[in-house]
Amino acid sequence: MHKFDVVIIGAGTAGLSALREVRKRTDNFVIINDGPWGTTCARVGCMPSKLLIEAANAFHRRRSFDEFGITGADQLGLNTRKVLQRLRKLRDDFVSSTVKTTDELDERAISGRARILSPDQVSVNGKQLSTRSIIIATGSRPIIPDSWPQLGERLLTTDTLFELEVLPKSMAVIGMGPVGLEMAQALSRLDVQITGFGSREFVGGISDPVINQVAVKSLSEEFSLHLGGRATVTTNSSNHTITVHTETHKVEVESVLAALGRRPNIDDIGLEALGIALNEKGLPSIDPVTLQIADLPIFLAGDVNKRFPVLHEAADDGHIAGLNATSEELICFKRRVPLAIVFTEPDIAVVGQPFHTLDQQNIQIGEVSFANQGRARSAQRNRGALRVYAAANNGQLLGAEIYAPAGEHFAHLLALAISQSLNVWDLLRIPFYHPVLEEGLRTALRDLSSKLPSCSQSDLAGCGSLNSEALD
Ligand SMILES: Cc1cc2nc3c(=O)[nH]c(=O)nc-3n(C[C@H](O)[C@H](O)[C@H](O)COP(=O)(O)OP(=O)(O)OC[C@H]3O[C@@H](n4cnc5c(N)ncnc54)[C@H](O)[C@@H]3O)c2cc1C
Numbered sequence: 001m002h003k004f005d006v007v008i009i010g011a012g013t014a015g016l017s018a019l020r021e022v023r024k025r026t027d028n029f030v031i032i033n034d035g036p037w038g039t040t041c042a043r044v045g046c047m048p049s050k051l052l053i054e055a056a057n058a059f060h061r062r063r064s065f066d067e068f069g070i071t072g073a074d075q076l077g078l079n080t081r082k083v084l085q086r087l088r089k090l091r092d093d094f095v096s097s098t099v100k101t102t103d104e105l106d107e108r109a110i111s112g113r114a115r116i117l118s119p120d121q122v123s124v125n126g127k128q129l130s131t132r133s134i135i136i137a138t139g140s141r142p143i144i145p146d147s148w149p150q151l152g153e154r155l156l157t158t159d160t161l162f163e164l165e166v167l168p169k170s171m172a173v174i175g176m177g178p179v180g181l182e183m184a185q186a187l188s189r190l191d192v193q194i195t196g197f198g199s200r201e202f203v204g205g206i207s208d209p210v211i212n213q214v215a216v217k218s219l220s221e222e223f224s225l226h227l228g229g230r231a232t233v234t235t236n237s238s239n240h241t242i243t244v245h246t247e248t249h250k251v252e253v254e255s256v257l258a259a260l261g262r263r264p265n266i267d268d269i270g271l272e273a274l275g276i277a278l279n280e281k282g283l284p285s286i287d288p289v290t291l292q293i294a295d296l297p298i299f300l301a302g303d304v305n306k307r308f309p310v311l312h313e314a315a316d317d318g319h320i321a322g323l324n325a326t327s328e329e330l331i332c333f334k335r336r337v338p339l340a341i342v343f344t345e346p347d348i349a350v351v352g353q354p355f356h357t358l359d360q361q362n363i364q365i366g367e368v369s370f371a372n373q374g375r376a377r378s379a380q381r382n383r384g385a386l387r388v389y390a391a392a393n394n395g396q397l398l399g400a401e402i403y404a405p406a407g408e409h410f411a412h413l414l415a416l417a418i419s420q421s422l423n424v425w426d427l428l429r430i431p432f433y434h435p436v437l438e439e440g441l442r443t444a445l446r447d448l449s450s451k452l453p454s455c456s457q458s459d460l461a462g463c464g465s466l467n468s469e470a471l472d
């Protein structure tokens with residue numbers, strides 16, 4: 001029987017990234033994908049969601065026109081049919097750019113559902129494949145509770161939302177994680193009557209209570225937001241509506257977007273055939289720096305391993321798994337500084353160590369509100385806050401949580417600083433141009449610096465504020 005060097009299961013971001021590394025080292029591989037090719041990110045994830053958000057934010061901008069002195073905003077209309085058509089057209093372009101790589105593989109790209117039979121046997125479409133190593137990169141799918149009634153097309157997930165021809169008039173978005181929050185704000189800006197439900201008090205992956213409070217207050221000004229209770233769903237046969245309720249709130253809506261989290265696609269993948277311990281969710285433990293399962297030639301990459309379900313981490317996972325599946329010796333990788341961004345407006349971002357993981361006795365926190373920040377006020381973007389965390393003994397930057405305009409850019413700048421082990425004064429030594437939103441970050445760093453031992457008089461890192469909105 002022919003023996004492959006590698007079988008890759010799943011052609012999402014992680015699978016394609018693994019494929020790139022595997023192909024550099026061998027032609028003796030197959031990649032198997034169940035369902036549509038083209039990746040979750042391009043088909044139903046990052047890209048279509050951002051396309052919806054861009055349209056929503058463009059339309060929402062009209063609300064600031066009057067204050068700028070621009071008239072006629074109330075004459076502007078919205079054609080959601082066209083919004084969704086543009087979304088799908090660009091989405092299809094993005095998808096076709098991802099399938100190019102696998103289209104040229106001919107019989108080495110197999111459509112079908114793979115199942116692991118043993119550490120060196122995989123079955124697909126009734127055939128048995130023998131292999132030296134296996135990369136499992138099967139991703140995840142939206143959770144829908146079994147207890148919910150059958151709602152047919154009125155129950156949406158991000159797998160189906162972007163296929164709508166028109167948007168419903170009202171919708172409950174259940175789950176206020178990154179998916180729920182991004183979609184709730186965007187849909188509400190596209191004139192859908194949104195009610196958001198989150199079982200936790202915290203939203204969008206924030207763990208800092210100060211930042212969370214600012215975000216919740218600001219987002220609640222745009223759509224009805226109910227936190228701290230699990231939502232349940234019932235149908236009303238009399239008027240064909242859906243009732244969503246918690247202990248304290250009840251709403252009748254046309255449709256529901258389930259954004260309750262995502263479940264790894266491991267159900268019938270055959271992990272139990274490997275003879276290894278699985279946790280209560282059915283997942284094996286992996287070594288995060290090699291992605292190996294136990295001491296087997298099997299690697300778990302991307303969302304399926306639940307380590308950090310964002311695109312750049314899935315791509316890194318694929319790279320690591322692809323290399324290790326084809327190397328004589330395992331390579332250990334230093335993982336990147338954690339970075340997560342939620343594309344609400346303002347952005348939510350968590351970089352480095354999140355607030356809840358820090359030892360509160362040994363850190364100092366610097367903070368800034370953007371309510372009066374000069375550049376943000378000029379642009380009518382003056383909402384939000386940012387908190388930066390540093391080690392109390394030496395000012396080394398540890399992390400930040402952000403709900404701020406241009407938060408995505410602050411998060412990248414801070415990721416660079418944290419990855420280079422910089423301290424607060426190193427960052428205060430860079431020039432901050434005027435007037436830019438980054439001056440808000442500088443205010444937070446100065447606040448942090450004031451709580452730490454002061455630096456020398458001959459160091460511009462110690463330069464203080466002028467106490468003027470126009471000059472800082
Ligand atoms: C709405 C939404 C918005 C998002 N926005 C962002 C964002 O802005 N930024 C960001 O960084 N991340 C974002 N993400 C997360 C990002 O999309 C994922 O982290 C990433 O797509 C994971 O890639 P993956 O390769 O692990 O999985 P996938 O791309 O899901 O690939 C897995 C593939 O395996 C296939 N498969 C499953 N089971 C089998 C089997 N038994 N046999 C064969 N094939 C199988 C699946 O059909 C699928 O094609 C978003 C996610 C969602 C849902």
Ligand SMILES: NC(=O)c1ccc[n+]([C@@H]2O[C@H](COP(=O)([O-])OP(=O)(O)OC[C@H]3O[C@@H](n4cnc5c(N)ncnc54)[C@H](O)[C@@H]3O)[C@@H](O)[C@H]2O)c1
Pocket residue numbers: 174175176177178179180182197198199200229230231232259260261262308309310340341342343
């Ligand atoms: N911009 C981005 O990078 C981006 C965008 C979207 C998704 N993602 C990725 O996708 C992953 C999944 O995101 P997600 O938002 O689907 O999941 P999540 O697990 O982060 O959030 C789901 C939320 O739903 C809540 N919930 C569950 N059941 C509920 C109920 N009955 N009633 C009310 N609330 C309920 C949970 O408490 C949780 O807070 C994220 O971890 C993220 O990494 C990233």
